Amino acid sequence: MARTADHGGGVRSIRVPIPDNPLGHTLVYVVDTDGGPVLVDTGWDDPDSWDALVEGLTACGTSITEITGVLVTHHHPDHHGLCGRVREASGAWIAMHAADSAIVRRTRDTRPERWFVYMEGKLAAAGAPEEHLAPLRAARARGSLPGFSPALPDREIVPGDLLDLPGRRLRAIWTPGHTPGHVCLHLEEEHPAGLPGHGRLFSGDHLLPGITPHIGLYEDPDDATLTDPLGDYLDSLERIGRLAPAEVLPAHQHTFPDAPVRVRELLAHHEERLGDLLALLGTPLTPWQLAERMEWNRPWEEIPYGSRHIAVSEAEAHLRRLVKTGRAEAVTASDPVTYVAV
Numbered sequence: 429m430a431r432t433a434d435h436g437g438g439v440r441s442i443r444v445p446i447p448d449n450p451l452g453h454t455l456v457y458v459v460d461t462d463g464g465p466v467l468v469d470t471g472w473d474d475p476d477s478w479d480a481l482v483e484g485l486t487a488c489g490t491s492i493t494e495i496t497g498v499l500v501t502h503h504h505p506d507h508h509g510l511c512g513r514v515r516e517a518s519g520a521w522i523a524m525h526a527a528d529s530a531i532v533r534r535t536r537d538t539r540p541e542r543w544f545v546y547m548e549g550k551l552a553a554a555g556a557p558e559e560h561l562a563p564l565r566a567a568r569a570r571g572s573l574p575g576f577s578p579a580l581p582d583r584e585i586v587p588g589d590l591l592d593l594p595g596r597r598l599r600a601i602w603t604p605g606h607t608p609g610h611v612c613l614h615l616e617e618e619h620p621a622g623l624p625g626h627g628r629l630f631s632g633d634h635l636l637p638g639i640t641p642h643i644g645l646y647e648d649p650d651d652a653t654l655t656d657p658l659g660d661y662l663d664s665l666e667r668i669g670r671l672a673p674a675e676v677l678p679a680h681q682h683t684f685p686d687a688p689v690r691v692r693e694l695l696a697h698h699e700e701r702l703g704d705l706l707a708l709l710g711t712p713l714t715p716w717q718l719a720e721r722m723e724w725n726r727p728w729e730e731i732p733y734g735s736r737h738i739a740v741s742e743a744e745a746h747l748r749r750l751v752k753t754g755r756a757e758a759v760t761a762s763d764p765v766t767y768v769a770v
């Protein structure tokens with residue numbers, strides 16, 4: 429399959445591979461402006477991904493050195509990973525929503541020790557069994573965590589604002605849920621092929637044609653606020669549905685029309701999932717026990733160690749939503765805390 433695609437109206441995309449990942453690739457968009465080309469996301473920080481990006485830009489009739497800016501939909505490494513190298517090669521600015529920039533800053537500043545202690549505490553409180561916690565403790569004793577130093581953004585994407593892109597109308601829409609600072613970017617220009625609707629939407633991971641983005645907790649060792657990421661996500665979905673873009677340009681898979689239809693599907697999916705969980709909560713369960721009983725893309729026994737963290741985080745996000753909407757509650761004096769349907 430061709431690595432690049434022309435979407436018309438000065439927008440092209442490059443398929444940048446993600447190593448060892450079933451998602452396959454990140455779609456990096458190249459948006460022409462009167463001041464030079466700007467990227468939406470960059471791809472995973474890996475030599476092959478870098479080569480694909482550089483070659484893709486050449487195939488698009490520009491080059492890595494011509495890039496003037498990078499708009500990052502959210503801080504995840506398949507989107508933000510190559511930003512540092514792009515900036516080094518071109519002098520481009522990097523723009524991100526403040527809430528995700530804060531995560532980048534924290535990732536750079538937090539000692540691995542602190543993360544281990546935080547994750548251990550969280551997982552123990554969620555009811556994780558000893559055999560799950562032991563490897564974390566062992567890793568903490570070894571002090572091993574892969575060195576991770578994502579690039580600090582130099583501009584802020586301010587929700588609601590038109591971005592400073594000469595000759596283009598691109599507006600930032602804050603869509604928290606998948607991450608606290610996720611943004612979609614709305615190209616408020618007529619669709620180049622005349623599709624009905626309102627412009628085009630770079631949707632990052634917020635709205636994808638065939639997969640549901642992971643919604644977990646916003647893990648922050650410095651913040652004890654009880655956030656409701658799933659509630660944020662559902663609100664953000666409705667906002668995008670009302671926008672009714674003519675075409676969605678997501679960061680994975682492929683472009684698609686009919687955003688409101690996809691939004692309705694996802695809203696229905698989450699409502700159904702919340703209903704299923706509520707049925708499981710007929711008896712009190714810890715978040716861990718709930719995760720074990722939830723439906724995943726494979727049986728719990730086959731879910732790898734690291735992915736179980738993600739699964740428990742997702743179970744907790746759904747519990748938060750159920751508690752917040754008065755459908756479940758914590759059982760008084762249970763330790764680790766269990767939840768039950770009301």
Ligand SMILES: [Zn+2]
Pocket residue numbers: 502504606633
């Ligand atoms: Zn993501």
Ligand SMILES: [Zn+2]
Pocket residue numbers: 504506507633679680
């Ligand atoms: Zn992604």
